[in-house]
Amino acid sequence: MQDGTIAVGVDGSLESLAAADWAAQEALLRGTPLRLVQAWEWKVRAGALAPSNDTQRDWATRLLHEAEERLKSLDPDLAITTELASGTPVAALLAASADAALLVLGSRGLGGVVGFLLGSTGLETLAEAKRPVVLVRPGEQGQSDPERSPTSGWEVVLGLDLDRPCDDVIAFAFEAADRRQAPLRVVYAWEVPPVHRYTAGRPGRVTGPRQEDEESQALTEALRPWRSKFPDIEVEEAAVSGRPGHLLVEAGTRAGLVVIGRRAQRPGHGTHLGPVAHAVIHHARCPVAVVPHK
Structure with a gap:
């Protein structure tokens, strides 16, 4: 069942940090919780050494904690939950969006939509999502302007x-x-x-x-x-x-x-x-x- 949660995919990239910032301000505007989602299943190039499951999980857990702490420092009143999902980013994002009001993703703009650390999976997520999806790029107009926040003034x-x-x-x-x-x-x-x-x-x-x-x-x-x-x-x-x-x-x-x-x-x-x-x-x-x- 859909609730009012704003879900956002995070992977440590500048794109996902911009998406998390926008999602946090949107959650504050709506008075709803924010859910940070990270998928920790990596794709490994042929011939490369795959990190252990424990290493992947520890890295993803630390990333979620750092993102949560960063957003809490910006506004301690923001209600945040975190979700560490095992599986592909597309599956994790679609599952997170299924019972959320809105899904927010980081975007590179020209060249495609960023999808965690696994390449351009955002386009697939966007095409299959049943809920509205907002795409956010770092450095977009209004984000760094103290007179105009990303969620007001434009x-x-x-x-x-x-x-x-x-x-x-x-x-x-x-x-x-x-x-x-x-x-x-x-x-x-x-x-x-x-x-x-x-x-x-x-x-x-x-x-x-x-x-x-x-x-x-x-x-x-x-x-x-x-x-x-x-x-x-x-x-x-x-x-x-x-x-x-x-x-x-x-x-x-x-x-x-x-x-x-x-x-x-x-x-x-x-x-x-x-x-x-x-x-x-x-x-x-x-x-x-x-x-x-x-």
Whole structure:
């Protein structure tokens, strides 16, 4: 059963330390516990000498203790639990996220998502997780700025697909903005085909000179009930033509969090995330929340 815990994968890397910092501040914002997760099964290169199980376990235990002590020194009121999982990082992270509200992972950005000490397993975890996943890179905007913490002071950006709107994705973005008392910028982008024609998607959708007005109106209608539910949030709507991934990355240059959706993959369909998600998680300059939906 899902609880309010924020789970974060730690492996001693700079990426995981940045993720732990962000997760700790998110836990404080939500008033929920933080769970530090470490998997201690190592992969060993061919011909290399494998460390003993005791050595691996001792190293992982020490790493968890050091991470816990570091976060406690930053805020002694933070409730922290630790979990030492035997097995692969992907299995450990998915298990930890199954009953958590949110999973946080360290990210290298360009080149892939870091996955503990075992390489780029984060992408597999991201594609299979049933809960929202936030990707955090070290040195992202706001993290070292004393005037603006990683969880406040920057706007939240929501990338919305009006052909497949999802309440879970929209709710995550509005709630994140509400927690931070931050403005919310909602970006809906579409690529204009080379000729004006009727297109698949919403009934009656036409490309042409009037499309921008029609799409703007559709975006306003989609957000109307959410504006009523969160009346104190300043919401900016942007319905623009162009490549969605590029426009969301650009919007993220002045954001503290970008929120995007991910269609849940059916078993056996691999780790494909789609071009928009791929562009945002690898190029955005701020933490990225990926919210799965059907």
